[in-house]
Structure formats: structure tokens, C-alpha cells
Amino acid sequence: MVQMKCISWLLTCTSLICFCNCQDSIVPVIHRLDHLDRKLLDNKVDMNRMEEHFLDIIDGAKISLRAELKENIRVQVREAMAEILQGESLQDMVNSQVVSELRHLKQGYHQMKRQIHHVSRSFKDFQDGTAVFHESVLKKARFGNLENSSDVCVRDKYKLEVELHKCDVHAADLKADNERFVELNKTCQFQISQLKTALSVPASSPATVNAPLTMKLPVSTTTVTTPRPQEEQRRILIAPLESSTQHQFRQLNIHSNSLSVYQYLTMKNMASVAYIAKTRTLLLGSYGPSRISASTLDTSHVTVLREGVRANGMAVDEDRDIVFIATYQPQKSISRMSTQGKDFTAIIDLTKYGSVPRQITLDTRRRRIYGCNSGKMFTVTYDGQGLATLATGSSMYAVTLDQTAGVLYYNNVKKLMKMTVSNNVSTEVTTLNVVPYNMRLYRGTIYYGGYSPTTVGAVDVIYNTVAYTLQSISIKGVVYLLLCLIP
Structure with missing residues (x-):
């Protein structure tokens, strides 16, 4: 005083x-x-x-x-x-x-x-x-x-x-x-x-019975021997968009930030990739010819699910056994099929809506689809009703959803934006070092693949919203990178 x-x-x-x-x-x-x-x-x-x-x-x-x-x-x-x-x-x-x-x-x-x-x-x-x-x-x-x-x-x-x-x-x-x-x-x-x-307790996979647990235990008079933590298995599969060269897939270990060649897939001309955790299956969208294929993780065997479909984006609702697809061929649309490739049907025609639909993400609780088509971010229900434009901009390719918090993350050129689903209000989070082509959210961190240069970056959207580069990747004849998160 x-x-x-x-x-x-x-x-x-x-x-x-x-x-x-x-x-x-x-x-x-x-x-x-x-x-x-x-x-x-x-x-x-x-x-x-x-x-x-x-x-x-x-x-x-x-x-x-x-x-x-x-x-x-x-x-x-x-x-x-x-x-x-x-x-x-x-x-x-x-x-x-x-x-x-x-x-x-x-x-x-x-x-x-x-x-x-x-x-x-x-x-x-x-x-x-x-x-x-x-x-x-x-x-x-x-x-x-x-x-x-x-x-x-x-x-x-x-x-x-x-x-x-x-x-x-x-x-x-x-x-x-x-x-x-x-x-x-x-x-x-x-x-x-x-x-x-x-x-944090990592989700256990079918091949792992004793998941690693790094937690301080309560004080006890009995000596407890804790098993040695196993090697971190969470990784990002990196698929090069439109590359005509074989053996171009990469995998990035999140824990150690180590990059290696993913030796199992030799496919070319990739357009999208998704992962089904229950069956440990990769869904692969390609063109030339246009098709959707499936491959069990870490194997070389590939099964064709649908011919004549070019999928620019895919998202999986595993509980309902549905794969939603942003298609460029046979028409601009949002389509759906089972995880085995059956019952393929278009739920909404986007031919007159704007540019080609790109990445999509799902709100499985509210049964809604969110997607980008370069100039708009839009939403539609699982049955193709209630198409609405949520935001507009330029080079809008990537979108991902934090379903627990009810927050959408998307890009507008190099800006990372977030939108509250309840009121559709957008705010800027940070500026990225590249234009992201797609992004994935995992435990409070957004991982994104960009171009010019071809890099994989990350943003901690909870504590530190400064974007940083995980890896710069040199792949022949590639401008964009597709990411698939494998927990």
C-alpha cells in the first residue's frame, strides 16, 4: 500500500x-x-x-x-x-x-x-x-x-x-x-x-496384451515389478500423392521421429488413404486406373474393392461398418460403402456445388460428414441431407474433428483455423509453414502433410500452438503428401 x-x-x-x-x-x-x-x-x-x-x-x-x-x-x-x-x-x-x-x-x-x-x-x-x-x-x-x-x-x-x-x-x-x-x-x-x-494410457492393439503404462503408483508396502515398456508403435503412414514411382511410401514413428521406407506397398498414383483399426486394414484410393483397394497392415497383398472410383478422401465409421468417400469419378459426390467394398452408393451429388471434394472427416455421434473442396468447408448428414457451407477461403484441402471437444480444424491457405461445432464460429489458431493437403488429430496434436516443400509438420493445439516440422521428405515427382495415422 x-x-x-x-x-x-x-x-x-x-x-x-x-x-x-x-x-x-x-x-x-x-x-x-x-x-x-x-x-x-x-x-x-x-x-x-x-x-x-x-x-x-x-x-x-x-x-x-x-x-x-x-x-x-x-x-x-x-x-x-x-x-x-x-x-x-x-x-x-x-x-x-x-x-x-x-x-x-x-x-x-x-x-x-x-x-x-x-x-x-x-x-x-x-x-x-x-x-x-x-x-x-x-x-x-x-x-x-x-x-x-x-x-x-x-x-x-x-x-x-x-x-x-x-x-x-x-x-x-x-x-x-x-x-x-x-x-x-x-x-x-x-x-x-x-x-x-x-x-496417458496408450490404447492396446490386438497383438499387444500388456500395454505400456508410465504412471506413478500409490505408495505400497509390497514391492511391485513393472514390466519394461515396449517400443512405441504409433506411426504415420505417408503416401505420396500422384507419384508415378514405386516404393514411395514412407512411415514416420511419432515417438522417435524416425523416418523409414514402408516396404510393403509399391502402388503408384495415390489419391487417398485411410485405416480401419479393428481389422488393421489400409484403404487405398488410386487413379490410372481409378479404384479403391485394401491391404492388411504390413503385408504386400492388395485386394481391389471397387473399380472406376477415384477417391480424393475417405473416412471410416467402424462402429457402423461404413466408409464415406469424397469422389471425383464417376462424379463429384459423397458416396458410401461397407468396409468390404459392398453396397456402394452416392448419398449426395456435388457436381454443381463447387470444386472437387478433398479430405473429409466424421462426427460419428451426430452422424455428420465434414469436408473441404478447395474454396469451401461444408457439412452434410450421413444420409445426404442438410448440405451447408460453414466457411469459405482459398486452397482449403484439409479438415479434422476433435469430437470430444466439438471443434473442427481446417486450413485456409497456410492458416490453421478452428471452428466450434455448436455455433460455427471460426478463429485462427496459427500459421503453418506449408499449405496442408490433409491433417490428422491425435491426442491434442494435429499432424499435417504439406507441399512446397514436402514436409510433415505438427501443432500442439492444447498448450503450444506453434507449428513445427517433423520431417522434410524428398520424394521424386511429388508435390503433396497424404497422411494416415496408425495408432
Whole structure:
């Protein structure tokens, strides 16, 4: 709190200042005090905004963590952990860990809140004192009494400058407090990131019974031997668009960022690629000739499902055994078929809607399809009803959906945009280093394949929205890259 101990003699001396023609020396002081008020108000607004942002981070972390745990914990992990913990349930262990970590976060948050309240009280007291001082100065300037000593004016001016220096020191303290709040916010974000990493349980594949689990276990008197984590299997299959050269497929390991040749497929002239997790099957759209084929993951055997179809984009609803296809041939449309290639039919004709449809993504809960066609982002229901344009732009090729949060991500040239599904409001997330041709969302990170140059990049859309390059890829005769995420 700024102590205004010298108010009494300041009020008396201001009359001398005004009467001795010293008004010119008081006006700059008043202006500086007004400027200081505005700076302090701005600091308070920034601190309030920071507090709201921190609350949003905590709420988002809670929702994301709980949703991810429900989605990834499998029956095999529960049985294995029940045996290791000798009857203690995995749910109890997770709840204990979540409660412990969130308690630390709440303590940090309450500490920051107390500091904010302290600074707010100091700011209010200083503001009240400054207001009283302004009123006194103005009043004495209008109704000052006699006294015209120039020495007194000089002495009073010096005293006013001393008080102004004290105000500047207080403003510096507020600025230092603000910087400490920023550091505390970064620390809390880092703790949330560690909590997210500690509680993430990778989804187990059919070929893996004991999934790796990197989590701090509750304290126990019994020594538990944890199995050694297996090698990270999540990867990105990179298919070169329109390449006429064989052996052009690549695979990128997300965990180690290592790039290698995918030796099993030698297909050429690719147009789209998708993955069916239940059967570990790749769906491959090609042209010259136009067809849709299927290949079991990590094998060379390819089966043709449909002839005469050029698929620019494919998305799979595994629970309903449906593949939706953005077709260029035999017509511009959104079509559907079973995962075995049966019952192929067009659900909506897009010939008059605009350019060729590109990547599509699915909201399986609401049974809606979202897609891009270079100049528009659109949506339509599973049965082809309710076609609507959600956004317009240029070079709009890529779209992906965070179904849990209800947020669409799409590109407008090099800008990464996001749209809330509930109100169709778009905002810019960041600027990418390339124009993405398609993108995939996995655990809060968007992976995208671009051109000019041909790179695979990533953006963490939860904590750090700065785009970065994973790999620059040199493939003969290729401009675009197609990505297929293989969990």
C-alpha cells in the first residue's frame, strides 16, 4: 500500500505553488499521475485475464484427462493392473493419482489468487489516495491563499517529485509481481503437461496384451515389478500423392521421429488413404486406373474393392461398418460403402456445388460428414441431407474433428483455423509453414502433410500452438503428401 503521509503539507503547499505562478510545474505531475493510473488499470486487467485463462486451462485439463482415460483404458489393462496391485482396482489407482496431482495444481492456483488479491488491494488503496490528491490539488489551485515565496515553490516541487518517484517504485513492484504471475502460470502449465503425460494410457492393439503404462503408483508396502515398456508403435503412414514411382511410401514413428521406407506397398498414383483399426486394414484410393483397394497392415497383398472410383478422401465409421468417400469419378459426390467394398452408393451429388471434394472427416455421434473442396468447408448428414457451407477461403484441402471437444480444424491457405461445432464460429489458431493437403488429430496434436516443400509438420493445439516440422521428405515427382495415422 502506498502511504500518503505527506498529504497534509502537500495540500497547504499547493496554494503557494498556484499563487506563485507555478501551475506549469504541477500540470506535468498531474499528467504523470494520470498516466500511472492507466498503467495500473491495464496491469489489473492483465492479471484478471491471466486468472481466467488459468481457470480455463485447469477445466480443459480435467475434461481432456477424463475423456482420454475413458477412451484408452482397456479390459486387458484393468485385469493386468488388478493382478499386480493384488485386488486394488485400476479405477481407484487413477482416481488417487488424479486427486493427488490436481491438489498440487489447486494449491498453486490459490497461491496465485492470494497474490492477485493482495496486489488488487494495494492498487485500490493507491488509486483512492491518488484520487484524493488530485481533488486536493485542483481545489487548492482554485481557492489558494496568499504566499509567494519562490523558495517555497522550489521546495514544494522537489517534494512532489519525491512522491512521484515513490509512485514509480510502486508501479515497478506491480510489474515485478505481474512477471512472477507469468512464471507461476508457466509452472502450472508444465505441471498439467506432466499430469497429462503421467496419466496417458496408450490404447492396446490386438497383438499387444500388456500395454505400456508410465504412471506413478500409490505408495505400497509390497514391492511391485513393472514390466519394461515396449517400443512405441504409433506411426504415420505417408503416401505420396500422384507419384508415378514405386516404393514411395514412407512411415514416420511419432515417438522417435524416425523416418523409414514402408516396404510393403509399391502402388503408384495415390489419391487417398485411410485405416480401419479393428481389422488393421489400409484403404487405398488410386487413379490410372481409378479404384479403391485394401491391404492388411504390413503385408504386400492388395485386394481391389471397387473399380472406376477415384477417391480424393475417405473416412471410416467402424462402429457402423461404413466408409464415406469424397469422389471425383464417376462424379463429384459423397458416396458410401461397407468396409468390404459392398453396397456402394452416392448419398449426395456435388457436381454443381463447387470444386472437387478433398479430405473429409466424421462426427460419428451426430452422424455428420465434414469436408473441404478447395474454396469451401461444408457439412452434410450421413444420409445426404442438410448440405451447408460453414466457411469459405482459398486452397482449403484439409479438415479434422476433435469430437470430444466439438471443434473442427481446417486450413485456409497456410492458416490453421478452428471452428466450434455448436455455433460455427471460426478463429485462427496459427500459421503453418506449408499449405496442408490433409491433417490428422491425435491426442491434442494435429499432424499435417504439406507441399512446397514436402514436409510433415505438427501443432500442439492444447498448450503450444506453434507449428513445427517433423520431417522434410524428398520424394521424386511429388508435390503433396497424404497422411494416415496408425495408432
